[in-house]
Amino acid sequence: MRLLARLLHSHYYLKRSSGVCLSRKAVQGLDPYLHLLMPRTNFLNALYTSLSSEILQTAMRTSYSALQTYTQCPQKYKFQEIDRIPAKKSKEAVFGTYVHSALNFMFKQTPLFPTVEETCGHFRINFPASPNDVFETEAIRKAYFDEGVRILKSFYKKNPPWNFSVLGLETRFEVILEDEKNSATHILAGKIDRIDKLSDGTYEIIDYKTAKRLPSQEAVDSDLQLSLYALGVQKKWPHMSSENLKVSLYFLKHQEKLSSLRTPDSGQRVLRNALETISEISTRTAGNKQFEPMPSALCDYCPYKPLCPAWKHLYRKRATNPTDSAPLPIDDITKEYLALKKEDQKNGKRMDELQAKIKEYMEREGVTRVFGDEGYISRSVQTRHSYRFDKIREILEPIGKWKDILDADEKKLRSLMKELPEETRQKLILYGIETREFIALKVRFGFFFSLEPYFISLFHFLSSWTPRKMVCGSIF
Numbered sequence: 196m197r198l199l200a201r202l203l204h205s206h207y208y209l210k211r212s213s214g215v216c217l218s219r220k221a222v223q224g225l226d227p228y229l230h231l232l233m234p235r236t237n238f239l240n241a242l243y244t245s246l247s248s249e250i251l252q253t254a255m256r257t258s259y260s261a262l263q264t265y266t267q268c269p270q271k272y273k274f275q276e277i278d279r280i281p282a283k284k285s286k287e288a289v290f291g292t293y294v295h296s297a298l299n300f301m302f303k304q305t306p307l308f309p310t311v312e313e314t315c316g317h318f319r320i321n322f323p324a325s326p327n328d329v330f331e332t333e334a335i336r337k338a339y340f341d342e343g344v345r346i347l348k349s350f351y352k353k354n355p356p357w358n359f360s361v362l363g364l365e366t367r368f369e370v371i372l373e374d375e376k377n378s379a380t381h382i383l384a385g386k387i388d389r390i391d392k393l394s395d396g397t398y399e400i401i402d403y404k405t406a407k408r409l410p411s412q413e414a415v416d417s418d419l420q421l422s423l424y425a426l427g428v429q430k431k432w433p434h435m436s437s438e439n440l441k442v443s444l445y446f447l448k449h450q451e452k453l454s455s456l457r458t459p460d461s462g463q464r465v466l467r468n469a470l471e472t473i474s475e476i477s478t479r480t481a482g483n484k485q486f487e488p489m490p491s492a493l494c495d496y497c498p499y500k501p502l503c504p505a506w507k508h509l510y511r512k513r514a515t516n517p518t519d520s521a522p523l524p525i526d527d528i529t530k531e532y533l534a535l536k537k538e539d540q541k542n543g544k545r546m547d548e549l550q551a552k553i554k555e556y557m558e559r560e561g562v563t564r565v566f567g568d569e570g571y572i573s574r575s576v577q578t579r580h581s582y583r584f585d586k587i588r589e590i591l592e593p594i595g596k597w598k599d600i601l602d603a604d605e606k607k608l609r610s611l612m613k614e615l616p617e618e619t620r621q622k623l624i625l626y627g628i629e630t631r632e633f634i635a636l637k638v639r640f641g642f643f644f645s646l647e648p649y650f651i652s653l654f655h656f657l658s659s660w661t662p663r664k665m666v667c668g669s670i671f
Contacts (some may be wrong), residue, residue: 257384270505275499293321299316301317301347301351301356302361318347332477346447349556350450361389367384372466374474387424387427397440398435404445406446409446409453419468425437441456442454525552527568532546532553553574562574
């Protein structure tokens with residue numbers, strides 16, 4: 196049965212990060228080969244039922260960028276990979292797509308490589324000729340177009356295509372992940388911008404970047420995505436070992452290339468990190484747990500911001516015109532709560548009443564933050580653990596470890612947990628530790644967050660007439 200699961204996993208998955216969806220039609224695809232084993236209907240029903248636990252709930256096909264999105268913000272991951280809510284791409288992402296396309300054109304037309312004018316012409320043909328929903332004004336559109344032409348001319352001058360032996364452009368790869376804990380098989384997929392064979396017989400993986408910020412060499416050396424690319428190439432072409440393969444980030448705005456080498460250990464490290472993240476996602480999904488938002492500076496670039504529980508109350512306030520409608524009841528509650536907090540009043544009973552109303556509103560409306568004129572209130576889920584030492588003794592005593600925490604000391608137990616076999620650790624977590632979650636409210640004072648949507652509107656308004664050199668479209 197497990198062999199059949201592997202076979203189906205390889206040929207009948209749907210390309211979704213949230214998991215593998217398998218239909219009866221897919222199972223029936225095996226029927227010409229297997230129907231002789233038992234009556235057709237009984238076999239298919241038994242196979243479909245058995246495979247539900249093997250594939251439907253455990254297997255996942257995903258990418259490193261999707262897992263990175265989860266680590267940055269679980270809520271954005273849910274919107275993007277599970278709910279599959281369409282999102283408008285940022286200017287930077289769309290701009291990068293056009294530049295990448297022109298660079299592929301530049302190296303693909305072998306042996307008669309295009310001239311620099313033809314390369315820029317390819318970019319010009321594909322780039323929008325007039326403002327659209329991404330490049331909203333002519334000033335913004337022209338600023339990005341001129342930047343693209345500048346990048347391509349500089350790149351061509353520094354990297355004439357006939358000087359390189361390009362083995363692959365936008366090369367796709369897959370890495371199989373085996374989770375020994377639950378025998379699940381996952382697929383980590385990706386796409387590499389360029390693979391070169393160098394004059395000394397070694398190989399180079401190149402990933403183009405249109406970002407402005409140049410990372411440190413240390414950051415490049417520890418970049419997990421580059422480690423995954425190296426692993427993917429080695430799986431596809433085993434002769435490209437770590438000793439003769441380097442990885443590079445090419446920053447197009449600055450024409451700077453930062454290179455690094457990878458060891459076999461770096462590949463295993465990225466696989467471990469990926470498995471841990473996949474396991475966490477699977478646990479949340481199976482347990483129907485929340486994918487909590489993680490507010491940060493990245494929120495200003497997130498297309499899901501108006502939908503996000505951490506921000507949608509602010510956008511709802513913005514949509515309410517204070518001149519022709521009464522304030523929402525929660526606004527008065529928030530205002531009073533912030534005032535009491537700011538004055539550090541000890542009115543515990545009233546604070547408890549307001550907290551209860553705020554929590555009830557957050558639960559009902561599906562928000563994690565409410566905004567007032569002087570600040571905002573955040574909701575967070577906090578966890579507390581309590582130890583059932585009667586159960587812990589039953590687990591540790593047979594392996595001679597109970598005496599190590601004979602005084603039933605939680606600190607000693609946490610230290611001991613690091614030394615125990617995985618099976619024993621899991622037993623302790625399952626039977627010996629009780630986890631309780633509770634909701635906590637946190638206040639932050641300041642005007643920035645409550646005024647931020649209005650500032651964004653102001654910037655968009657000004658961009659329609661500000662001279663091109665003053666446009667800062669990238670900040671949106």
